[in-house]
Amino acid sequence: MAISIVMPALEMAQETGKLLAWRKNEGEQVTKGEPLLEIETDKAVVEVEAPGDGLLAGVTAQIGDEIPVGQTIAWLVKPGETPPSRKETKSPSTRATTAPDRVSAAPPAAYGHAVSTPQISPKARRLAKELSVDFAQIPGTGPGGVITAEDVQAFAAAKSPGPAAISAAEPLSKIARLMAERTTHSWTTVPHFFVSRDVDCTELLAARKQLAPEIERAHGARLSITDLLIALVARVLTKHPRMNASWSDGTVQLNKHVNISVATAVKDGVVSVVIHNAQTTPLADICIQRQELTGLARANKLRPADISGGSFTISNLGMYQMDAFAAIIPPSQAGILAVGGISERVVARNGQPVIRPIMTVTLSSDHRVVDGAGAAEFLRDLADAIREPAKWLG
Numbered sequence: 001m002a003i004s005i006v007m008p009a010l011e012m013a014q015e016t017g018k019l020l021a022w023r024k025n026e027g028e029q030v031t032k033g034e035p036l037l038e039i040e041t042d043k044a045v046v047e048v049e050a051p052g053d054g055l056l057a058g059v060t061a062q063i064g065d066e067i068p069v070g071q072t073i074a075w076l077v078k079p080g081e082t083p084p085s086r087k088e089t090k091s092p093s094t095r096a097t098t099a100p101d102r103v104s105a106a107p108p109a110a111y112g113h114a115v116s117t118p119q120i121s122p123k124a125r126r127l128a129k130e131l132s133v134d135f136a137q138i139p140g141t142g143p144g145g146v147i148t149a150e151d152v153q154a155f156a157a158a159k160s161p162g163p164a165a166i167s168a169a170e171p172l173s174k175i176a177r178l179m180a181e182r183t184t185h186s187w188t189t190v191p192h193f194f195v196s197r198d199v200d201c202t203e204l205l206a207a208r209k210q211l212a213p214e215i216e217r218a219h220g221a222r223l224s225i226t227d228l229l230i231a232l233v234a235r236v237l238t239k240h241p242r243m244n245a246s247w248s249d250g251t252v253q254l255n256k257h258v259n260i261s262v263a264t265a266v267k268d269g270v271v272s273v274v275i276h277n278a279q280t281t282p283l284a285d286i287c288i289q290r291q292e293l294t295g296l297a298r299a300n301k302l303r304p305a306d307i308s309g310g311s312f313t314i315s316n317l318g319m320y321q322m323d324a325f326a327a328i329i330p331p332s333q334a335g336i337l338a339v340g341g342i343s344e345r346v347v348a349r350n351g352q353p354v355i356r357p358i359m360t361v362t363l364s365s366d367h368r369v370v371d372g373a374g375a376a377e378f379l380r381d382l383a384d385a386i387r388e389p390a391k392w393l394g
Contacts, residue, residue, distance in 0.1 A: 058083030
């Protein structure tokens with residue numbers, strides 16, 4: 001039986017994916033689990049593995065196509081088997097968390113006259129409304145003539161004369177543009193509030209100094225402060241399930257697993273790679289995974305599992321000599337921890353001024369999911385874990 005190859009949904013907000021490369025040619029044998037195609041989403045460039053064995057057939061998507069999530073773009077068939085026709089395979093999006101159709105369909109003919117309505121993606125429709133553009137005038141360049149967000153932007157730019165003295169706008173990559181859209185949506189729809197703590201990192205630095213040589217010798221991975229924070233945050237989250245949750249359709253959805261997203265800077269923006277089940281993952285394995293994922297992100301080689309399923313995010317700007325900052329909560333999460341740099345500061349100990357390595361951490365929380373007391377309790381326990389990491393790392 002033929003196996004369909006569809007544009008995958010890697011996150012709740014994803015509507016389309018851009019095909020960047022086929023790793024196999026039509027007619028070639030494909031083995032389950034090997035890289036089959038490369039796509040670009042709003043988060044990253046990812047490799048998609050083959051869902052089964054067979055010959056690649058019935059390819060309908062070309063490199064550069066912007067494809068709605070759930071659309072079949074090829075088949076894996078047995079020798080001598082014919083892939084189903086497009087008419088037979090027409091079906092709604094396979095994503096369970098979204099509305100059935102990703103693209104507006106033309107309405108049926110009425111009173112014997114055919115009615116022609118442009119096909120437009122939901123994202124492009126919203127953008128057209130924001131820019132006050134009549135999408136009926138826009139030629140679509142997507143698959144089957146679908147109007148994409150890029151088409152709307154290009155049409156609006158062409159219609160806007162703009163002062164001659166203003167220089168041309170700098171074009172944004174898809175990742176940068178969609179990151180801007182996602183953060184704007186989160187900031188304007190999620191009720192953020194913030195709590196901060198200054199934490200003594202004396203023991204955290206001591207733990208790194210003690211554990212780093214062993215991990216590097218055994219695994220060739222360099223232990224970072226971020227690795228220690230991933231382990232500590234994940235373990236503290238098990239005591240505070242509301243911080244490991246999300247708001248969905250008026251209800252709080254508690255996540256079964258603690259999957260820590262780590263914000264990682266890449267050429268065109270920021271990608272969040274995910275350490276799954278971090279609450280039970282040994283520190284050495286966290287270090288190895290984080291180092292591997294960072295390398296894949298910067299090489300545009302991430303896989304779908306590398307960026308999906310995050311339940312809480314850490315963003316560390318300490319390496320940029322930032323003392324403190326507040327971060328915007330990612331979609332489908334209840335919180336994000338913004339980590340500043342560790343610096344020597346004068347603090348009071350037993351009534352005497354002493355110098356200690358201090359780090360400021362700021363927690364951004366969704367007030368629909370967690371209240372001020374809940375966020376403060378989480379940050380209090382996290383501060384305790386940073387001050388005494390040995391108790392939490394075992």
